[in-house]
Amino acid sequence: MPESYRPHLRKDDSQNRTATQSIETNTTEQHAFVRDVLAEKDGTLHTIRPEQTLHEAVVLLRDHRIGALLVTDVDDLLVGILSERDIVRKLADAPGKTLPHKVDDVMTRTVETCKGEDPLVTVLTRMTKGRFRHMPVVEGPKLIGLVTIGDVVQFRLNQLEFEALQIKQLIVG
Template identity: 55%
Template sequence: MPSSYQAPSRKDKMQKKTRSQTSTTNTGTETATVSRLLAGKGKDVFSVRPQNTLLEAAELLRDKRIGALVVKDAAGKLQGILSERDIVRRLAETPGKTLSQNVEDIMTRRVEVCAPDDALISVLRKMTEGRFRHMPVVEEDAVVGIVTIGDVVNYRLSELEYESLQLKQLIVG
């Protein structure tokens, strides 16, 4: 036996054990919501009016490096949504005559919206089933944010990585 070895004593067992984690912290079930996503992403919403031209909308999409614009009237009420896809489709339908057309001519008028308290999984389901990538967040008739399918997927991936780390730490102790 090495000379530095000391057999365990009663005093060793009396030492207080500390744990950095508990079953509660490792198995928490907080629901991921739109408001939690927006807290990390920000609430910037870029919009155009129905009377703006598609050229103006395309320039704003380019300058802000985004894929969709909320369409609001003069009072700020949601009228529709315009995406890059909408513009591209119209370019194919009316070559050379598209950019002078108004946003209201091609915007989607029936807009699916979500609320800040909505679960991200339900938002993702709506986007997948409806085959669209952008959803305005509305609270008390005001647009307070916009989420994209990429935002939701990235948020969920980060959440899964965190859950995986928690499980590893729970197993290792």
């Protein structure tokens, strides 16, 4: 082989190469926010009034295949939340006589809420520590959404699938 021959090396392409990732993009922590989860939902809020019965609530929960109803007053302001767990507790206290009770008698009045700009990880931590699965999202006094543990898990799974696809494309080229 002649002494002047040199094989093509990777460094020969260094000036033509571009990168979609850098040290900064790989080490910068990106946070998801509650508003990101809400953006992927259809925006439907399932509500009930305090004066309605548990029978009406159970029908709504069944028909919409959900685990909680937001309890609102005539001005659509949040006054409580009624979950399956609240109903089960009442069933244990008044077996066979539960459904005629008013939502007002059974609902949780002290409701943990969050805002759209709250980081998802802090909301998930609050839900886990408080042992509840539904958290209303408010903007001032106005109710704008509801996030659930299921919503958060689905959102994160979608993020992981996207990240895996990006890594695959990076490897394959």
